[in-house]
Amino acid sequence: MLDNSVEVIMENNKKMLDTASSPLAPQLAACGQPEVVLDLAVLMSLPGVSQRRDAPVLKRLLGIFVVETSRSVGLLQAALEHGDREQVGRLAHRMKSSALAIGALHLGTEARRLDSSLKAGSPLDPADGGIIAAAWRDARQALLDEGLLGADELRSIEASIGS
Template structure:
């Protein structure tokens, strides 16, 4: 029964993530082409953003997201290095939700897949961690390419992680 419900959820997520007509795709990303790296429609529809790139709440949300995701990807890499399924599971569970909520579709899909694999008892594969790190690099680049964050802003946010 549980296996069937996981399949139903995964199938509905696949349909939900089929956003191939959205603007920011990257065909050489960690996800299968065409990979939607950043769904601007999702990002711009967040509460308080109201389709405005200059909305102050957007900068705050991006700052929180970049800080948390950078920290999580680093911890995820450490979890893979140590073979710590529990840590990897906690991180991917959080990552999938926040990535999808912010429109980072490929990153969210990879975290969702890894989370499901962990719950199903599939052995750890370091390639999964590498794929998530690559997808996060794609999202960071998309923020820069779209002018949502400047290189200085991105650097400042990431520098504050160690503080």
């Protein structure tokens, strides 16, 4: 039951954010300000979280986000190395949606930039893999810094990826 609820919440937020972006991100970028790495307002306002850091659905959402994003970043880097434009496009699009739905704005913005670039016909740039990976490292660190995930918890989640 909880797994289904989490999936519904993430899907609803992905649909909403596929067509809309955080109003803060473009304004900060236009002013030369660094991107917001993690927008807690987005994360805490998710249905089922309701501003509660101890909400069970929050831990479940973050677990799914970490697993899926870690996998996607690795797959994206490999697809860029192999010149697999279609795979890069799918991964960037999916990563954009999930990152923005969770409030990982910088990661979502970089994934959106890559997605838009590919849709505009730009050639693949292997450097994009490093940019996305760095934005993912920043998002992971923000989750740790905010105490939303502990270091042991994050290691445990990431260890399950290889299983």
